[in-house]
Amino acid sequence: MSVSPIGGPCRPSPGTHCRTCSLSSLCLPLALKAQAMEDFDAIIKRRAPLVRGEVLCRQGEPFAQIFAVRSGSFKQVVLDQDGEEQISHFHLPGELMGLESIEEGSHAGFIIALERSTACEIPFHQLDALAERMPELRNQLYRSMSRVMGDEHRLIRLLTCKSADERMASFLLDLARRFERYGYSPERFRLPMSRTDIGNYLGLALETVSRILGRLQQQSLIALDGRELRILQPEALYQRSQTSHCRARPAVIHQS
């Protein structure tokens, strides 16, 4: 099985393989040897590109696979019984989606393309079977899951007690951090989501989002042209993201 310019059947993007994918070092196949990489490659299904607004995965679908962002970006939306929609994640290239649904057995939310995007589908039981034989892959999977936990952890700390300004600053820095992790510039990138989405994600009215971005821009911490963002003063932005005057924070380490 060599890299051929003409892909097999059902391959929407002929010739795409993990070993030629620019994200392979960030996604799961990191550190796999050639043969292992091909085995891994063989279980991946490459989905046809999605346009903005298209649904990759519906909430409640039985869990059978995880997804990886190959290009573009996605939002994950949870719909609760009263019909409220809440964005729980944004997913950037190289990130895995759906890991939180293993235990539940069904997908926890809708995954929707924010722009023209492509994703790989990774059947979970096949991944597990492969992981059994490949310690590096197994390790990578643990690390990916752990990373998601760490990110969520950070987000929780972000949300618990931060003001709107602090949230926004944290949000931008989080994106920067992740873009950097995936090989993009952390100082200059495009926000793939609308202001409305940001507001929904951070629990703020969109006017508030707009206002805060305006303020940050006025103070030259960032420069914003539509969705094109530049972070001019990362350190200052970090300062801003730190909780300044938090109401409820007594020492807790040495008492119950």
Next chain:
Amino acid sequence: MSVSPIGGPCRPSPGTHCRTCSLSSLCLPLALKAQAMEDFDAIIKRRAPLVRGEVLCRQGEPFAQIFAVRSGSFKQVVLDQDGEEQISHFHLPGELMGLESIEEGSHAGFIIALERSTACEIPFHQLDALAERMPELRNQLYRSMSRVMGDEHRLIRLLTCKSADERMASFLLDLARRFERYGYSPERFRLPMSRTDIGNYLGLALETVSRILGRLQQQSLIALDGRELRILQPEALYQRSQTSHCRARPAVIHQS
């Protein structure tokens, strides 16, 4: 290696083994066969009991093991550079601790006993080695990690946009849910943490915590005697936990 009334050396609680542990069906060994269970048992280190306030694990320690709560309960506290302390998790019997630190390579926070508690220590590389040979164990590990993700996910949704009342109701129901998962009554249990801790965890002043609990009690949704809690009207409490009037929640599924 049979279950003997006298444990081996370094066993603080002689005779404690996974197969006799009442939590084995909730912790990792679930569904392991007898031999597998013994292999698993062999890598576990049982820590001496900790008293309230004692530290099981310090933030920044190199990651080498995860922990399981055997009895009692723990809080996980993150200390940030300005010296702010924030409780990121409470851990109940049967739950795993430290999974979010695999990727980082060092422990993400202090883990501190809330009462007289015992924990098992599970060296991670040995666990992984074992998991290689035992699909059920591997599966259980994925599920545990996924479960943590799901829980964090829920917590994020809880924190994003809920009022203090809604947070508190969600918090109580979350505890109930977890106690139930671990075989205790979901309607009647003891809050292992102080009001101060609850406030810190939810980002509220402790007076607010107290006030809300008082209010819930007055309305007969719960009955509280010190830390002894009874949930009198679970459905009503659930209603209360639902976001009533959320500011920022426009439809997002079908647009960017």
Next chain:
DNA sequence: CGCAGTATTGATTGATTTCAAGTCAAGTGG
């Protein structure tokens, strides 16, 4: 076809309002 005319949607900005939750303070009980 192309083009003016018209919604539609996303974003910005200002003015005004409100109420949720913090703060301060006093008191109870183990």
Next chain:
DNA sequence: CCACTTGACTTGAAATCAATCAATACTGCG
């Protein structure tokens, strides 16, 4: 002394209401 409760009072962060603007898409018409 510490953990918690309760009351009275205050405040300010963010929502709401409202107006405006730019960009894009859609319509029908000559």
